[in-house]
Amino acid sequence: MYDVFQIEKLIDLWLTEDIGYCDLTAQLMIAEDAVGTFHMNAREPMHVAGIAVAARVFTKYDHRLNVTCHVKEGDKVSKGTKLLTVTGPARSILTAERPALNIAQRLCGIATETARYNAEIVGTKARLIDTRKTTPGLRMLEKHAVVCGGGLNHRLGLDNGVMLKDNHIVVAGSISQAVANARKLLPVLTKIEVECDRVSQVKEALKAGADVIMLDNMALEDIKTSVAIVAGKAQIEASGGINIQTIKGIAQTGVDFISTSKITQAAPPVDIGLDD
Secondary structure, X not given: OOOHHHHHHHHHHHHHHHHOOOOHHHHHHOOOOOEEEEEEEEOOOEEOOOHHHHHHHHHHHOOOOEEEEOOOXXXXXXXXXXXXXXXXXXXXXXXXXXXXXXXXXXHHHHHHHHHHHHHHOOOOXXXXXXXXXXXXXXXXXXXXXHHHOOOEOOOOOHHHOEEEOHHHHHHHXXXXXXXXXXXXXXXXXXXXXXXXXXXXXXXXXXXXXXXXXXXXXXXXXXXXXXXXXHOOOOEEEEEOOOOOOOHHHHHXXXXXXXXXXXXXXXOOOOOEEEEO
């Protein structure tokens, strides 16, 4: 889900960025009273995300436009599927076309890449989660797209949980002290996650009472050793350098979560067109 109030602000920015003072081509070439019907079509197989947002781009620009969405968020569709239909003043449709396509292509691309990674870990207990490595200003929507592709969200922002990384631990003096410091004022339902890059740190984090232990850039054998040490006493997240070739082997070690920025930062946009 996403905040509809923030979406309204984002769409204003997208339209302002793309149009400027006016769509000069549309104003010169299309009669003011011309009416058209156009369809947003999938030009390749994909998982759907952001189509409702793309629809709102059209109606935000011109309330006279009528948009019908033919698919739901999270749907898996084939090449040629009609995603939405927009009818109304032709000038307005073509003026708002590019921002609507841009966000749909980007979000469907993330959902599709997430589903591709998810397919690699079917049959294991591991769940795929995202990171905070997102496009500035688009985090809310990109994380929505991850969910549409079958993934889970990690922290939405820094206020969503405590993650003790190497620099926090250095300042505190040790993992044990860092966890103790955080626990003193921690909201009662908030978890503490500790980043570990060595098996010895995993042992210390477990003893200190960490709720989640992140195995950062660990070799496969060290991940297996860490899973055995933790033995279900805390949840385990594997992270760092994970890609489509390595995720299955990591999932088979018995970790609870696997996080990767590849599903957001490296997801290619899908091909979507607006056709009459």
